Amino acid sequence: MSIKSLFVGAIGVAVLAMPVVASTASAEATTSAVAAAKTVCVSTSGAPQFRQYIIAGLAKWNETVRNVQLKECSGATLRYVEGSYGQQGSHAVTNGHGQGTIYIDYQQMAKYDKVRITAHETGHALGLKDHYQGPCSELMSGGGAGTSCHNATPNSQERQSVERLWANGFTAPEVWSIQQ
Numbered sequence: 453m454s455i456k457s458l459f460v461g462a463i464g465v466a467v468l469a470m471p472v473v474a475s476t477a478s479a480e481a482t483t484s485a486v487a488a489a490k491t492v493c494v495s496t497s498g499a500p501q502f503r504q505y506i507i508a509g510l511a512k513w514n515e516t517v518r519n520v521q522l523k524e525c526s527g528a529t530l531r532y533v534e535g536s537y538g539q540q541g542s543h544a545v546t547n548g549h550g551q552g553t554i555y556i557d558y559q560q561m562a563k564y565d566k567v568r569i570t571a572h573e574t575g576h577a578l579g580l581k582d583h584y585q586g587p588c589s590e591l592m593s594g595g596g597a598g599t600s601c602h603n604a605t606p607n608s609q610e611r612q613s614v615e616r617l618w619a620n621g622f623t624a625p626e627v628w629s630i631q632q
Contacts, residue, residue, distance in 0.1 A: 488519075488621075489518055489519055489520055489521045489618075490519065490520045490521070490550070490618055490621040491520075491521050491522075491523060491525070492520060492521070492522045492523075492529060492530055492550035492577070493523065493524070493525040493526065493527050493528045493529055493530070494506075494510065494522055494523065494524055494525075494528050494529075494530045494531065494532065495524065495528035495530070495531040495532065496524060496531075496532050497531075498531055498532055498533035498534065499532040499533055499534040499556050500534075501534055502532070502534055502556050502561060502566065502570065505561075505566040505567050505569070505570050506532050506556075506570045507524075508567045508570070508571075508604070509567050509568075509569075509570030509571035509572075509573075509574050509604060510522040510523070510570075510571075510574060512567065512571045512591075512604050512605050512606065513571065513574055513575075513578065513606065513614070516605065516606055516611050517578075517606075517611055517614050517615055517618070518615065519614070519615050519618035519619055519621075520550065520578060520614065520618040522550075522574065529550055529551040529552075530546070530550055530551060530552060530553075530554065530577050531552075531553050531554070532553075532554045532556060532570070533553060533554070533555055533556065534555075534556045534557075534558065534561075535555065535556075535557070535558065536557065536558050536559065537555050537557045540555070540557070541557045541559070541560045541595070542554075542555060542556050542557040542560045542561070542569050542572075542573055543555050543557075543573065544573045544574075544576035544577055546576050546577045548576065548577065548578070548579035548580075548617075549579065550577055550578065551577070552577060554570075554573045554574065554576075554577065555573075556569065556570065556573070560595070563599055564595060564599055564601075565601065565602045565603075565604060567604040568591070568601065568602060568603060568604040570604075571591055571604045571605070571606070572591055572592060572594050572604075575591055575592050575606065575610065575614075578614045578617065578618070579613070579614065579617040579618075580592050580610060580613060580614065582594055582596075583596075584596030588600075588601035588602075588603050589603060589607050590607055590609075590610065591603065591604065591605065591606045591607065591610055592606075592610060
């Protein structure tokens with residue numbers, strides 16, 4: 453075999469292998485990005501009647517942002533509880549860093565879209581504020597969009613805000629522990 457044949461053959465193998473190497477690198481980058489996401493552990497034990505809606509609300513966030521993921525796991529820093537909260541209705545008491553308590557109100561859950569309520573309140577735990585004057589397309593417009601609004605998905609601006617806030621694993625300076 454001549455040196456020229458050997459050289460041409462080696463280049464051919466290298467060219468054929470490039471897409472495999474590139475796709476492997478791409479898969480590794482994707483895996484790395486998912487692994488780099490901050491996980492916020494949640495507890496739904498205080499809201500058993502609404503667990504399915506809470507899980508669906510968490511999924512809305514998990515499907516649309518990469519820097520933070522929410523899931524049920526031990527050591528929860530974010531908990532959901534259900535009850536009657538009068539004028540306050542459903543609300544979040546949170547530091548906006550994935551820690552605190554989300555109160556799910558029976559009366560509001562009977563009146564408004566259930567997944568929208570849980571996804572909206574979860575938005576507060578991710579650092580977003582209310583924008584009641586916003587349209588139905590804004591998740592953080594909450595009840596301001598009216599009872600006919602069924603959008604439970606954060607819009608692009610809300611997603612970008614959460615991605616920016618959680619870009620470096622947004623964590624609180626203080627340590628929180630939630631007793632069950």
